[in-house]
Amino acid sequence: MDFFKANIEKIKRKNVGLYNLLISGENLDSEFNLAIIKTKKEGFNSLKINNITVHSVYDPFAEAKKWVEVNLGNIGHKSKRIIVFGLGAGYHIKELMRELFKRAGKNGEVPVIDVIEPDIQTLLFILKNFDISSILDYINIIVYKKNVKEDAKEEDFYDGLNLSEYNLLLFSLPSYQRMFGDIYSVLFKRYTIRQLFNNSKFKVSVVQPIYGGSSTIGNYIRKAFLNEGYNADIIDFSPFYQAYKSFESYTADSVNLEALRQNFFNVLGEALLAKVGENPPDLLFFMAQAPVNQVVLSKIRDMGIKTAYWFVEDFRLMTYWDKIAPFVDYFFTIQKDNFFEELKKLGLKNYYYMELACLPNFHKRLKEDEVLIKDAEFYGSDVGFAGAGYYNRRNMFLKLIDLKNFKIWGRDWDLNSPLGLFIQNNNQGFTEEEAVKIYNYTKININLHSSSYHWDINPDGDFLNPRFYEIMGCGGFQLVDYRKYMDPEFKSGEDFVVFKDVIDLKKKISHYLENEDERLEIANHGYETVRIYHTYEKRARDIMNIILINSFDSFKTKFISQKVGIDKLLDEVKENEELRNIILSMVKKGLIRDGNISIDELAEYVKSGSGRLSKTEALILLLQQIRQKITVF
Numbered sequence: 001m002d003f004f005k006a007n008i009e010k011i012k013r014k015n016v017g018l019y020n021l022l023i024s025g026e027n028l029d030s031e032f033n034l035a036i037i038k039t040k041k042e043g044f045n046s047l048k049i050n051n052i053t054v055h056s057v058y059d060p061f062a063e064a065k066k067w068v069e070v071n072l073g074n075i076g077h078k079s080k081r082i083i084v085f086g087l088g089a090g091y092h093i094k095e096l097m098r099e100l101f102k103r104a105g106k107n108g109e110v111p112v113i114d115v116i117e118p119d120i121q122t123l124l125f126i127l128k129n130f131d132i133s134s135i136l137d138y139i140n141i142i143v144y145k146k147n148v149k150e151d152a153k154e155e156d157f158y159d160g161l162n163l164s165e166y167n168l169l170l171f172s173l174p175s176y177q178r179m180f181g182d183i184y185s186v187l188f189k190r191y192t193i194r195q196l197f198n199n200s201k202f203k204v205s206v207v208q209p210i211y212g213g214s215s216t217i218g219n220y221i222r223k224a225f226l227n228e229g230y231n232a233d234i235i236d237f238s239p240f241y242q243a244y245k246s247f248e249s250y251t252a253d254s255v256n257l258e259a260l261r262q263n264f265f266n267v268l269g270e271a272l273l274a275k276v277g278e279n280p281p282d283l284l285f286f287m288a289q290a291p292v293n294q295v296v297l298s299k300i301r302d303m304g305i306k307t308a309y310w311f312v313e314d315f316r317l318m319t320y321w322d323k324i325a326p327f328v329d330y331f332f333t334i335q336k337d338n339f340f341e342e343l344k345k346l347g348l349k350n351y352y353y354m355e356l357a358c359l360p361n362f363h364k365r366l367k368e369d370e371v372l373i374k375d376a377e378f379y380g381s382d383v384g385f386a387g388a389g390y391y392n393r394r395n396m397f398l399k400l401i402d403l404k405n406f407k408i409w410g411r412d413w414d415l416n417s418p419l420g421l422f423i424q425n426n427n428q429g430f431t432e433e434e435a436v437k438i439y440n441y442t443k444i445n446i447n448l449h450s451s452s453y454h455w456d457i458n459p460d461g462d463f464l465n466p467r468f469y470e471i472m473g474c475g476g477f478q479l480v481d482y483r484k485y486m487d488p489e490f491k492s493g494e495d496f497v498v499f500k501d502v503i504d505l506k507k508k509i510s511h512y513l514e515n516e517d518e519r520l521e522i523a524n525h526g527y528e529t530v531r532i533y534h535t536y537e538k539r540a541r542d543i544m545n546i547i548l549i550n551s552f553d554s555f556k557t558k559f560i561s562q563k564v565g566i567d568k569l570l571d572e573v574k575e576n577e578e579l580r581n582i583i584l585s586m587v588k589k590g591l592i593r594d595g596n597i598s599i600d601e602l603a604e605y606v607k608s609g610s611g612r613l614s615k616t617e618a619l620i621l622l623l624q625q626i627r628q629k630i631t632v633f
Contacts, residue, residue, distance in 0.1 A: 007127040010136035021146060022124060030121035036129055045130070047089050049122060054088040054175045064095035071171040072099060079618070081112040082169040083161065083191075085184055086176030087123065087141065090132040096171075097138055111169075113139045114161070116187070118180040120146050144183055155542065158187075163194035167618065189552045190545070197548065199229035205281040207272065209289035210237040210244055214312050216432060217466065218287035220359045221310070224536035227361075228544075235275060237268055237291055269296035280305055282555070283547065286328070288312050297327035306551055308332065308543065310354065314463065315339045317452075322346060330547055334463040352546055355485065356466050357536045358473030362432075365475035365527070366440045379434065380441030381407040383509055386430060387467060389413035390450040392457070397422075399502045403509070409438055439474035443519070444512055446505070447471060447480040447496075456502060457481045469534050472496065472526035477519045479508055489533065495526035578616045582606070 012019040035048040039057045046055040056063040084093065093115065100110045117123040120143050126132065144157060162168075170191045177184045206222040208215045215238060225232035247260045268291035276284065284300060286292060286309040300307055308330040311321055315335055325331040325348055332354040333339055343351045382405035385397070389412040400406060401418050408422045411429040424430075430438065439445055447467050451458045461483045471478045478496045492498040497512070499505040512519045548555060586605055606617045 003131045003133075004128040006131065006133040007136060010133050011127075011141070014136065015140070018141060018143070021120065021143070022127070025120050025124065025146075030119075030125065032119065032122060032125075034122065034125045045089065047126065047130070049175075049179050052175055052179050054086075054173065055091055060089070060091040061095070064091040067092050067171075067173075068095045068099050071169075072096070073621075079111045079167050079169045080109075081114065081165060082171060084113060084115045084171045084173075085118075085187060086173035086180075087115045087117045087126055087132075088173055088176070089126065089130045090135055092173060093132075093135050093139060097135060110138075114142055115139050116142050116144060118144045118176070118183050155545075158190055163191045168195065186549060189549045192552075192556075193545075193548050200231055202283070203231040203233075203281040204283045204285055205233050205235050205276065207235045207284055207286045207290045207292065208237055209287060210268070210291060211241045212289050213466070214288040214310075217310070217312050217356065220357075220362070220536045221285070221287075221540060223359060223362075224540040227537050228540050230540075230544075233281075235272065240264075240268060265291045265293070269293060272296060273299055276300065276305060277303065282306065283308060285310070285543075286324075288318070292324075294323060294327045297324070301327070301329075306330075306547065306554065308547060312356065315342065325351065329551065330543075332543065337462065354539060354543060355464060355534070356469055357534045357539050358469040358530050359536045360473065360531055363436060363439075363470045363473030366437070375437055376441045379437040381405045381443070382513055383407075383444045383446060384409065384438055384442035385446045385448070386410060386435055386438045387448075388450065390452060392451040392454045393448050394419065396448060396456040396502050396505075400506065407442070409434075435470065436474055439471045439476035442476065444509055445471045445476045445478040447478045449481055449483065457500070468496075469530050472523075472530040473535075475523055475527045477512065477523040478526075479505060479512070490526075490529065494522060495529050497522065576616065578614060582616070 008019065008022060011022065033048075033050050036045050037048050037053065037057060039046050039055070039060055041059055041061065044060060046053055046057055046060060048054065082096070084096070087093070093113070096113070097110075104110050117126075123141065123143060142161070168191070170188065172184060172188075204222075204225050206218050206225070208218045218234070222232050222234050244261065244264060247257055247264070251257050251260065272292065273296060280303060283306045286307065288309075288311050290309075297307060307328040309324055309328045310332045311318075311324070312334050313321075315321055315333070321331075322342075325343060326346060329350060331343070331348070331351045333351060334353075334355055336353045340351060340353075383400075383403055384407045385393070386409040387393070388410050389408075394414065394417070397408065397419055398417070401422070406422050407424050408419060409424050409430045411427060413419060413423045413427050415423060415427055445467075447465070448456075449458060449461055449465055451461075458481070461481065462485050464483055464485050468478070468480060468483075472495060479499050480496050482492075482498045482500065486492070486498075490496070497508055499508055582602065582605065586601070591601070591605060603621055606621060609617075
């Protein structure tokens, strides 16, 4: 019998994208050992994947019924959506649907059922060998690994699942958990974190350097953590900068000076230990050049505090990374490729690529009522550059002195050179707030990445500097030198425009000054791109996904046994009258004796009642079920 035709036609009507994907991959060989096996039930088969039997060979229907009873229990009828990990031959899905329709009654609402099939080749095998057409109108099939064309990012897959959805249920086939354990493990952890994790209960301390550009990025990521609801603070060492600089007045000997500074750094490290010892955070998030060494990091690890380090530097120029990366739990970088190879040589596995971004509520377009004519005249120009006077920038910009309305902002420029006429603010630099005005009011922002050894453009440039994201975040137009990490997330000509040398730069400056509509269209596209995909809030989410998933066992006690003081809880749930009444009822009956309450105590009280569960009661039981799964995970 041609099961595939009946099944695929149903899929085509419901999901054309999945249909096209299946048709294009129909003739590909599978990496799995797939087989059909007969069951004791005449005419009904089971499925075997890599020698693991998916369903019972005795009675798959009885097994499916038991599976539904265990998973659905007395919750579920209040859930809007259920995710099932594993399609198999569909016996469990059919039984789940039967039970859901039964509970819903004649006019009741049945939850949406999303079924995750881990690999497209197993899905094709199922569609060809099992008649599941009767359930395909009611379920959404989601394929984790497509194998046909370049896969989407894993993060996109999980974003599409919307695991934060209220009262979402996650069920799985035990056989699929064994076969696809790595995939299920991440899915379960992400689901648990999204359903139970309370960002406000998690403390992140961002540790800043005593000086340097990474402190600005540290301020941005801390604000992003706050915007994501985390309890985030700054451990700021900038007040010690003057003391650090003052050592130069005590000795001219470079060896002695370095020794003094190193001892000073050691003292700051001890100060850090004292501070976190008094009020330990859940995570210490170090920015590049923070005053910390392997001794301090080892002591912090002994304290049970997780550590992360964001190395927002060029690893070829700042080479101290090999003394830091082995002693932190998570090492984030703005470079990969060759840098990852070097980290791998150290035997490390704790490194992750994490590019820079913009902070949307700071790097933004100025509204009409925020625009000041005086500011527009002062900070604006036809062509502008905001940044330090590195060797390559001095050389290239000397060839732009014929521009009529060109402004250079920043430090370390030579006021006595021909560029001196273009340097603003007497070479004193600019604040971050001023940078926003510069990017807004400048028609063409030049972005030439720094180099202390290339004459102009670094042909091997990889990472993207903060200015790249911030200009677009402010709605500015930029001409930028090519960097390989632009691909594939950005497109020249749509988000910005790349120049290849100074001749090309001058040609494009002339073109885009004359073609304002084209310039504004590109600036608008870049603005939309960074605000969707490249914000510090998104970086904070990505960072915490990595940390919470990989340190799940360390943090899962926050999900399992956490108790909350009654007074505090009543205040937090004051907008949920039903939950507040449940808690007050427990207090009145003397069921809470120590002033604290857990989710298990709430759940047991709900179970002792009678009648149909309310929405709040169903959610309480769901949370207890998730906690119980964690304990055996």
